[in-house]
Amino acid sequence: MANDWKIRADAYKAQVLASIPEAWRLKTKPSGKDVRHVAETSGILTPDEVQLLARDATQLAADIAARKFSAVQVATAYCKSAAVAHQTTNCIMDFFPDEALARAKWLDDELERTGKPVGVLHGVPISVKDMVALKGRRISAGYLGILESAEGVSAEDAVITAAFRAAGAVFYCKTTNPQAIMHLECDSFLGPTLNPFNTDLTPGGSTGGEAALIAAGGSVLGIGTDIGGSIRNPCANCGLYGFKPCASRLPKSGNMSGMPNQETIVGAIGPMGVSARDMELFVKVQLDAKPWKVDPSVVKMPWRPEEVEWVGGSKPRIGVQWHDGVCVPQPPMRAALRMAVDKLKAAGYEVVEVQPRKTWEAWLLLKELYFTDGGARVRGEAARTGEPILPLTEWVMTGATEKTPTQVMELVRQREAFRKDYAKYWESLNIDVMLLPAMPGPANVLGTSKYWLYTAFYNLVDYPGAVFPAGVQVDPKNPEHARDEPREYLSEDDKRTAEEYTPEKFENAPIDLQIIGGHWEEEKVMEALKIISKVVNP
Structure with a gap:
């Protein structure tokens, strides 16, 4: 049947x-x-x-x-x-x-x-x-x-x-x-x-x-x-x-x-x-x-928050990335990020602008790295019962092909080169953590979530991150949450994201912001999370 x-x-x-x-x-x-x-x-x-x-x-x-x-x-x-x-x-x-x-x-x-x-x-x-x-x-x-x-x-x-x-x-x-x-x-x-x-x-x-x-x-x-x-x-x-x-x-x-x-x-x-x-x-x-x-994949690193040192001296020096260069955030996310930066500056924190780096290149590499078997396991598991491959599963596997061992090794080489490049860039920024959107906007309408790069980028480079509520929910009566007029778009994802948004459709949806820190700097991200979230959403 x-x-x-x-x-x-x-x-x-x-x-x-x-x-x-x-x-x-x-x-x-x-x-x-x-x-x-x-x-x-x-x-x-x-x-x-x-x-x-x-x-x-x-x-x-x-x-x-x-x-x-x-x-x-x-x-x-x-x-x-x-x-x-x-x-x-x-x-x-x-x-x-x-x-x-x-x-x-x-x-x-x-x-x-x-x-x-x-x-x-x-x-x-x-x-x-x-x-x-x-x-x-x-x-x-x-x-x-x-x-x-x-x-x-x-x-x-x-x-x-x-x-x-x-x-x-x-x-x-x-x-x-x-x-x-x-x-x-x-x-x-x-x-x-x-x-x-x-x-x-x-x-x-x-x-x-x-x-x-x-x-x-x-x-x-x-x-x-x-x-x-x-x-x-x-x-x-x-x-x-x-x-x-x-x-x-x-x-x-x-x-x-x-x-x-x-x-x-x-x-x-x-x-x-x-x-x-x-x-x-x-x-x-x-x-x-x-x-x-008991788990050999875990590094031997006890929790050491006392070792956190801020490049900013007594307070963290915070970078802000307004967008990722591919997809401009929707109005409520932009408003929440502006509000957060204003509050941090008013509280005496140094906030400097950070430009995105190689965002689309990251996605093209991630798509290859996620499914090196071309999606064979996913299709095989679904075939066991005849359950259908769902549309978002098909979407994320689009373009995936089965790789030979040599091709996998080449992808890992590219991954490591990307990580090395970004680590050098991060070091040049001279910041403790970066504040940026958690996503392009509030939660998507069911079945439409097709933009990952505000989060997935930091899986590629393996940097720690946290999100916290900004104390903002989408409000159709708030002029800062009004839909954008048509503009010149950065990409097809940018155009789709802008056109999908209306405040009425997303009414009441909450907004979170994201904090990213350097590789192995979980303690610094955690301390920054406690500090920044208290300033932004006390």
Whole structure:
């Protein structure tokens, strides 16, 4: 039967929905496109549970350790809120509240027995992206065929989830990622995940399920991965904080890659959440666990923020890149960046303009590096069930051809030459970090996300980056958010991006800005994130 895969996919979606207790199910469909606060107003959570959702992970950990409330109370609140978030955004691919509550009860009992927390994340709920392994739970990489195979249940924790479990975290759900894990959206055999700010828009990708869940109040801290923007893009689309380290700084062993064992471009793993300090909490927990002892791909670099030195002296010297030379940002992004620069200058920070360098060349190289098999694995995985190759999957593979070993070596040579050239350019700038758009604009309309270079460029050069909410949402009444008049365009992508935008279409969508630092300068980016985000969006 031609649509047999669809029948099985729908059955699995129904199974996920059935894992939500009846008392946590919405009785009526929410009205309006903004569904961020449905959990809070649904009556499913108690007033005390709603209050729990207002804390970041750092505060939650401190309050649980101080016995202001129990791990069971926190887990119950987040399981309920996640259940509602899934019903409004389709963001969860595996939900296991009973397992979470049993774990939380054990943590409460241990705190009572020993008088001290199991670890620094004692009782803190953490949500997990589909492709990140969690023992005994489902994994699909966005393919029904993998979900239904022996690979579809993880035998062991990934190194990163094992470290969080040892630190006392509570796992309760896994979130959606797109087919092939290679969209800046989140669509697969499970259907599209929606943006809680405006359900006509995408939450981004590939870690879109995490972003939608966190933005809807269903998680406080999530695990994301990033090979082209997959932490920074969804966090930006959903008004969150996100942090992408260099590819070898945090452990990825045990995860399921979209292109396993391909090392031409290697993804990073990192946090997504609601505060700058939670980004550091996540990273510090991981590096304190010394992951290089069990994951040989991780460099032996403990967390050392005390070693940060600013070229600007007592304050960071900040570069600003207004656009990337290929695609001019849409009006709300430009307005947010101007506002941020004005605030930083008013606060006494030196801000200097930075010109883009070889942006389009970077994209042409990235397209070759992403799919050295010409897309054979992607097509093979889809063929296992007959599920179709989705339009954005086809788009990102456009022009990909299978490479010989000699051709792969030549591509790696070009990659290294590009990185060396950019490193020399970066050094000449004499800046600590660079502030720039996170994307060309707010979240895209579903199915239209086709510009990666504001984020993917920094995967190519392997520089750390972070995004943070600028405190701006698209407002049709704001004259700074009005659509541009026709102009001379830098490229076809620039023209398409300009023509796609109207403030009415993107109403309420949040705007994030991005911070980039030099290679291996994660600590500097993290310190800059805390400083800049506090000035721009206190």
